[in-house]
Amino acid sequence: MTRLTFGGALRSALHRALAEDDRVVLLGEDIGVNGGVFRVTDGLQAEFGPRRVIDTPLAEAGILGTAVGLAMHGFRPVVEIQFDGFVYPAFDQIVSQLAKMHYRTGGAVTLPITMRIPVGGGIGAAEHHSESPEAYFAHTAGIRTVVASTPQDGAVMLRQAIACDDPVVFFEPKRRYHVKAEVDERVDLRTALPLDRARVVAEGTDVTVVTYGAMTGVCLDAAAAAGDEGVSIEVIDLRSLSPVDWESVEASVRRTGRLVVVHEAARHGGFGAEIAATLTERCFPFLEAAPVRVTGHDIPYPVAKLEKHHLPDLDRVLDGVDRVLGRVAASPVSAEPAPATESLAVRTPEPVR
């Protein structure tokens, strides 16, 4: 075991992948001499050379499109998108090219590409540096979408993603880069928890809280606080958003009868909607209350000094727990102000004098 940060664990995984397989190459902006803006690739170019760890021009579509060609040549590219908000220029290459190539070529062309993307807010960053775009990718068939939240999962899941023959969007929660823990860097991938499995990170009996990424830490804190008040919360780190380990989550919700979904991303069309809808379909007779979503607001990511009002925190998670337990009456829908009916009424024009 080694004490590593989340970022250090990811670096360890990349080092291992580069050392074990000549076909693994890294592509990205500032990943060479600079070691990446989060230092996840620190020292790798010096050790493995500029042909394996490649600084690219500043062109995200170019990075992804180049990775497609490299994969067609037999390589296993690992690309780094510098920040979540910078992935959108590459969206076409990801959605129209990576995601569909295996399907449209009848399985002839596999693209084992891992896309590392720092994700989420809470670090007081400038605009476009705190996005949560996971729903776009989870919605797209042909790619896998995963989010690691601990150093140990970072070390293992990144190696699993690189070993996977499908394209994998690999989200790295920025708030977790400096979280430290003991990490076993030599986990055998054959016996490790598979990449598409969720993990129960806290056991409980009253409420199931389903989350992923940086919110896993927030929800664990909330579970501890709730436990002090006699409420037993089960926290599930989903880890894989596509495919989802429904069986694990379903088993928990059937036991607790209550579901709270927590994520940083906006609510409308967010991944929480998929979780709530599918678990309602699967667990309806077992539910004691309607599922509750605790999410970011339906706004563009706000300025740094306001992000604490956007990101779910311990108290907002506990508020969601209270709602699903019926301790506070208001659900998000019934809490909305009544529509201003007068605005819908036909107004009689003022007589013109």
Next chain:
Amino acid sequence: MLDLYREMRILRRIDDEATALQRQGELGLWPPVRGQEAAQLASARALTPGDFVFTSYREHGLALHRGVRGADLVKVWRGVAGTGWNPHEIRLATQQVIIGAHTLHAVGWALGETIERGEQHPDAAVAYLGDGAMSEGDVAEAMVFAASFRLPVIFFCQNNQWAISEPVTLQAPGELADRGLGFGIPSVRVDGNDALAVYAVTREALERAHTGGGPTLIEAVTYRMGPHTTADDPTRYRTAEEVAAWAERDPIDRLAALLRSEGVLDDEAEREVAAAADAAAAELRAGCVALADPEPLAVFDHVYAEPNRTIERERAEYQRYLAGFADANGFVEVDR
């Protein structure tokens, strides 16, 4: 050269046959290549078998030259498969509909080639694109990558004057080839209806790519004599005079004139070529109409390379749903 001429005539013949098949309801769509036979086939002939070709969707000439035959040429356009061939087997990527996206794939393949084999004797990646694609951001990025990494790439732009209804003047006020120079890429403009000229410039670009000289942009000036696709009506946006003027520069007629003056082509050879073209068209037609629709559950095939529980679950659900319909004997399977 007679082989090139024969191939050009075969391409035109199967192109016409495919248009007819679309009109008869056998194909959903077809993008005719008429007028671009020299640009495609003379350049294809310059390549070596190791060079990997990445094309848009009108490059039937490249498919033909790489050995794609009969029904495989039209599977995609009949809507029965996503590709007509295995890209690895003939080093020809599946057709690309997202304009310009494949130029980056060519760049990546070339980068892989230099990582694996070094700069001295790599095979080349050849990206075929059109005048419209020259405006796409992906193409600009591809040229940046190719130039900065000095990659063995040929950007072969067929400037056929039209991107559906938009004239090339909307893509660039000047010559497209000039754009490559800004990226630091040697660039050449060639008469794309002159088969020998196309062959010569492609050979030169290939020589550069194969010897560590980096990328080349070729602008082959040609003309799309037919519609953009069988769904297009070009009379809405271009004049009969323009079409007639380009018909005078038909690349097949020009090569025929040269071959006749050189004594290579005579009436008997012409008859042999026509018979070969007719045979290819008959093979295409017979193969096309014999293509069966895929099985319904094939919609779930190959979404992922590895087992995926989402797909497995949905396949099982849909299979159960389909089983609820009456079979050929009128019985419904009730055991669900």
